[in-house]
Amino acid sequence: MAFLTLSIKRKTDHLNEQVAYQVDARDGETTLLNALQKIQTEQDPTLAIRYGCRFKDCGLCAVKVNGKEKMACLTKVKNDMLVEPLDNVPVVQDLVVERSYITDTIIEKGLIPDTKSGETTHVSEEYKAVNKCTDCQVCLSASTLYSHENRDAIAGPMFFVKLAQIYYHPQLSTNYEQKIKDLGINHYKNSEVIPCPYGVPINKLAIAPFLTEE
Amino acid sequence: MEVYYSDILCIGSGVAGLMSSIAAAELNRKICIVSKEPFSWGNTRISGGVIASNQGPSFFDDILKSGEELNSTKLVETLLQESDNIHDTLEDWGHVYQRDGKHKNKIKPGGHTEARTYVSSYKGISLGNILRMRLLKEDNVQVLEETAVCQILVEGNRAYGAMCFNWVKNEWSVIYASQIILASGGGGMLYAPHTDNMRSSTGDSYALALQAGASLVDMEQVQFIPFGIAEPVGMVGIEVGDTAAAGPYGVLTNDNGEVFLDDIPNQTREAVSRKIALQMSGGTADFRNTVWLDPSANTKEVAGRKAWENAKQAGSLEGLKYAYGAKSYKWKEPFKVVPTLHYIMGGVIVDHDGNTTVDGLMAAGEAVGGVHGAGRMGSMSLFEGLVFGRLVGHRAAEKVTGKRDQCVSKLVLQSFIDNYKKSLSNEKGVYSPFKLKDELSSVMWQYAGLIREEKGLRIALDKVIQIERKAQSLNIDWCNSAYRQVILNTIELKSMLVTAKSIIISALKRTESRGSHFRLDYPNESTLGLYNVRVNTSRDEMNAQIVYK
C-alpha cells in the first residue's frame, strides 16, 4: 500500500478547519475526484463532495487545488495537495458550493434565447466556442472582480457567457443590449484574463464584444 | 417541513422531465419540477446529444430488430406517430444541430440501417441548456433542485403527492399534485464503477414506481455499451463509445494479441458486449482476462481515418487521451476496454399515453420500459425522451382536475416522514451507505451483469438481502446537517436495493438468452415463444412473472 496525504478545507456547522487524510493511492495514479470519493467511502462519510459524470462533461466537480481552480475529475492526485471549495460562491458544506442561485439568475436576467424560427444555415466558430460552458463556476471563483453578494448588479463571467450564447446564436432575435446593462458587464472592462477549464475564451467572446463607452 | 401544491409534479429534469414540463406549461398548467441534481442535470446533459429522427421505411423494423421483438409494438408505433416536427420544434427553441450549409449532418449509430440521426452542436450540454431555458421562459413553473423524491404518496391506488428531501438545504418537504410524471431516469450506478452514467442514476424511477404500486417490465434487459475505459480506477467505465467507436477496421484482441472479433460497427451493442464478456471470462462466469481494442488498422484506410475524425468530433476520444495517452487517442496503439452499463431498457409499464396502472402516476424517458425491448440502438433514448416527454406532458395537462383529492394535516405528513426515516434505518449502527452502495454494485457486476447463471443469481439475491439487513443500522445522524449527503445516499441505497432485486428476479425468470440478457446455463433463445417478464410488489413481496406476447 502506498499512501499520500491530502489536506481538505472542511466546513460544517461544527467544523471549520483544514483536515489531513491519508489516501491509499500513488502520485498520479488516479484522479483527485477518485481520491476524494475514497475518503468519503472509507474514512469519513460526512465529507461532502459534488460530482456527476467522473470525466469532464457535467461541470459539477470544480474545486481549488493548491490555490487554483480545477476540475477534480481532470486532475491527477498528488501527494500534499491542498483541496478547498471554490471562492466567491457560498459553501454548503466542505467542498460543495451553492448552485441554485444560477437558475434564479437566468430568470431574473432573462438569459433565455428568443430566436427566429426557421432553419439555421451557418453556425459560427464563436457560437461553438461559447457553447462549451458547463456552468462549472470556475470563472466566478477565479475572477477578482466577482462577488456573490453584489451579483444582482454585476452578475459575473459565467452569466456573460450565457449572454454570448444568445448573441452568437445563428438566429439571434433578442434585444440583448438591455441585458448587457443588467449584467453589469462594463465593470469587467479591465478584467485580467479569466481562466476556463473548458476553453471558453471569456474575455474575448463574452466581455469584449459587449463593452460600451460610458 | 415545506408543503407545495401544483397541478403537475414532474420528477426529474432530463430530456423527458423537461419536455413534459414544457408541454404541460404550454397548456397553462402549474408545474413543479423536482431534480435530485441541479436543475437540468442528468444523463441527458452528459450524453453525446445525437438524436434519431423518424426517417426511412426501415425505422420501425430496425427498432424491433435491435429489441429482439421484446418491444411493446404499441409504444413503438406511438413513438413514430407522435414524432412529427419534434426536431423543428427544438430548432425553433434555439437548438442547433451540426450541419453542412443547408443540411443537418446525419450519422448512422449502431443498429440503424439508415443514416437518420442528427448531431447536436455541442453534445448533451447544448440540448440540456436549450430545454432548461425554454422551460424557464414559462411563468407557471416552480423549480425545486437538489431535491430527491423519496416516496410517492398513494391512497387507494390514487397517487396524490410526493415526499422529498432537499439535500443542500437539509430539509424535508411534501408536494401535492393532481398528476405526477415519473421522469427520473435510469440506474447505471447499480453496476458502478462499470457505468458511464451520472452519479445520481440510482434506479430511483423503478423503486418509486414499485413502491407506488405500478409494475415493471423486462428489468433483466440492461445494456452494456461495449467500450468503456478499463483503467485507472477513477476512470473505469467512462464511455469510449458504441460499436462505431472501433472504426470499420478496428479489431478486438485477447491478452496474446489474437483477434477474436472484427467488422465491429456492423454488429449490435448487445452482440459485441457479450463477445467481449465471454472472452474476459473464458466461457465461465468469472472475469479473468483482459480485452484490447486495436483500432490501428483504421489509420491506414480512408474510411478508417474518417471514423477517427467522427469520433473526435463527437468528443469521445478525450477520455482515451487522459486514461491511456496520445497514441491510443490517435488510434495508433491498442488499449484495454471493458463493457460499461449505459442504459436500462426495462422499466415502468405504461400505456400509449404514458399512464401507469396507478391513477395519477405517469412516466416517461429511461424510467419507462418496453420501447426498446432487449436492445436499444444509439440515439434512440433522447428521441424517445423528446417524443414521449411531449406526449405525456400534454396528456397530464388534460387530466388535471381542479379539485384537490387529498390533503393531509402537517402532523400526519410529519409522521409519514418519520416513518420513512425509520424504514431507511431503524437503529443507529456502524454502516456507511457509501460502502454498502459499493458492495451492492460489485455484487451486481459479478453475478447479475454481462454473464448470468442460476447459481450466481441466487448468490446475488442472498447478498442483496444481507446488504438490506446491514442498511437497517446505518451510521446516520438525522439532526446533524453534516450528514446531508449521508441521508441522500441512504435514500439512493434504498432505491438501488429495490431495483437490484427487480433485475435479479427478472434475470432468474428469463431462462433463455436474448438481447442484453445472457444466461450461461441457457445460452439460446427459448423455443416456447416470446414473452415479457413483469415485476410487481404485493404485500411487500416482490414477484416476477412471465407474460407471453
Ligand SMILES: Cc1cc2nc3c(=O)[nH]c(=O)nc-3n(C[C@H](O)[C@H](O)[C@H](O)COP(=O)(O)OP(=O)(O)OC[C@H]3O[C@@H](n4cnc5c(N)ncnc54)[C@H](O)[C@@H]3O)c2cc1C
Ligand atoms: C455518457 C452517455 C452518453 C449518452 N449519449 C446518448 C446519445 O448521444 N443519444 C441518445 O439518444 N442517448 C444517449 N444516452 C442515453 C440518454 O442520455 C439517456 O437515456 C437519457 O438522457 C435519459 O433521459 P431521462 O430524462 O429519462 O433521464 P436523465 O436525463 O438521466 O434525467 C433524470 C433526472 O431525474 C432526476 N432524478 C433522479 N432521481 C430522482 C429522485 N429520486 N428525485 C428527484 N429527481 C430525481 C435527476 O436529477 C435528473 O434530473 C447517453 C447516456 C450516457 C450516460
Ligand code: SF4
Ligand atoms: S465559462 Fe468556463 S469557467 Fe465559466 S462556468 Fe462556463 S465552463 Fe466554467
Ligand code: FES
Ligand atoms: S465529475 Fe463531471 S466534470 Fe468532473
